[in-house]
Structures are given as C-alpha cells and as structure tokens.
Amino acid sequence: MTSRSAASLRARYVEQAVSDLAENRRRQRELAEKIKMLEQEETLLMDILTLAERYEEANPSPLPEQAERRPVAARVKAGATEKSRQPLLGDALIELLGTHGEPRSAKALRDELMERNPDRSPTPQVVRNTLESLVAKGRIRRHKRERSVSYTLAGRVTG
Template sequence: MTSPSADTLRSRYVEQAASDLEDNRRRQQELTEKIKMLEQEEALLVDIMHLAERHEGARPAAPRPERKKPSPTREKAAQPLLGDLLVELLAQYEEPRLARELRDELMQKHPDRSPTPQVVRNTLESLVAKGRIQRHKQQRSVMYTSTESGPAGTDG
C-alpha cells in the first residue's frame, strides 16, 4: 500500500519526466532543423567554392592592366585556412581547449584574422567531422584537442 504523499511524489515525477521528454523532443526537432539548414549552407558554400575555382582557372595568364596593385582577395587567398591554423594551435597543447580560448589565441597570433565565435565553432566541428581533432564534453563545456600525440615539435 502506498501513502497519499508517495502517490503525490510519484505523480510529480511522472509529470516532470513527461515534461522533460517533451522538452527533449522539441530540442531534437530544433537541432534537426538546424542541421538541415547547415547542410544547405554547406552545399551552397561548396558550390560557390567550385564556381570560384573554375573562375580562377578560366582567367587569362597575363594580368589585366587594372590589377597593378595586389587585391585584398589575393592577400586573403594567400593566408592559411582557418582550420589549418586551429589545428596548429591545438597541436601545441596536451589539455583540451575551449573554442573561445582558441579564437582569442588565434586573433592574438594573427591580428589580421577576426573570425566570429560561431565561425570558429563551426570550423572546429568540421575538423572533428574530418577526424583532424577531437571533441570532449565536460559538464556544459565543449573542448577540443589535437588528434596528434603531444605538442608540436616534440618527439614522441
């Protein structure tokens, strides 16, 4: 036999579990929609990148007269990719690093680069998907480490 207080407690647990499940389902739906949106953005960016590569390949060998000064686009093209810079930064540490820490260090070492926090997180997640780095969740924080053993420049 159960007491009224045990029934009330059980009822509250059931209500809370149902509420948590509903919140979880709603969050899963939101994330599913966000993933679809990001996949569409990725496809668009890949298309743009392919078009840009084809456009670069179609350019005449001789530079045009109005291109005597180097264009900002060329300077950016000569810069290393953000993902490569982040992998290099991570390789210097054995301990996991927050995206915010990596962004701050990147901007300090490369003052000409100023990616948004979201761009850094997206790039890090892309690197995780490619197996170039690892993701670690500690409580509510997401941290990243290099997949290489030990810091850069050490024999290991």
C-alpha cells in the same frame, strides 16, 4: 503663439531628436555588425577559393563544365592573392591545438588566434563551425564535460 505652447513644441522637437539619434545609433551598430559578418563571409569564401585553386593545381585536368567556369575563377583570383597568404582558419586552429597538450575551448582558441593574428577576427560561431568541421573530418577530437566542449588534435590522448 504663447510661451507655454512654444515650450511644449520645443520639448516635442527635443524628444523627437533624442529618439531619432538613438535610432540612428542603433542602426549604425546593426550595420557595423552586418559589415563585420560580411567581411568574415568574404574571408571564408576566399578560403574556399584558395582550396579550390589548390585542388585545381593538384588535379590539372578539369572536367568540361569546369573548364567553362575557369575564366570567372581567374578574375576572382586577382583579389584572392592578398588574402591567400594567410593559412586557412582550420589549419591555423590545428596549429594552435598542436602547441597545447590539454584540450582547449573554442573561445580560448579564438582568443589565441586573434592575439597571434590581429588582422583576423572570426566570430565565435565561425570558429565553432570550423572546429566541428575538423571533428567531422577526423582531424581533431571533441571532448564534452557537462556543458563545456573542448578540442584536441585527433592523435592526442588526454587524461
């Protein structure tokens, strides 16, 4: 093997290693994002489970098909107790809106929520979806001005 072919082979190995490293890092970022989304989905599902449990407590007479499913909910409940201490995302957002007299953007609400609750990190989309759900329920109002959207409590009048 000549020194030229050895250098060429070494250069190809280095090029391949650099390419593989870049691909590995890209996949790590992709997986980290997936993990973050799954954690947020878990939080949302835990919130749904908490709501279901509150509903069951308020309405103790289950329908026959609900009674059959109860043992499954009881098993999941063991893991839910840790997360159920946090208020639901919608309740937390309503509380934040109540502390401000002016309309607030979804981004501003998310930033404030994460500042007050460092253990929570909902995606911007989860916050927007929750806010839109609260609008649909009539609990908050949406205000559109050109391309920006902001929210206030339903009872508040803005100027």
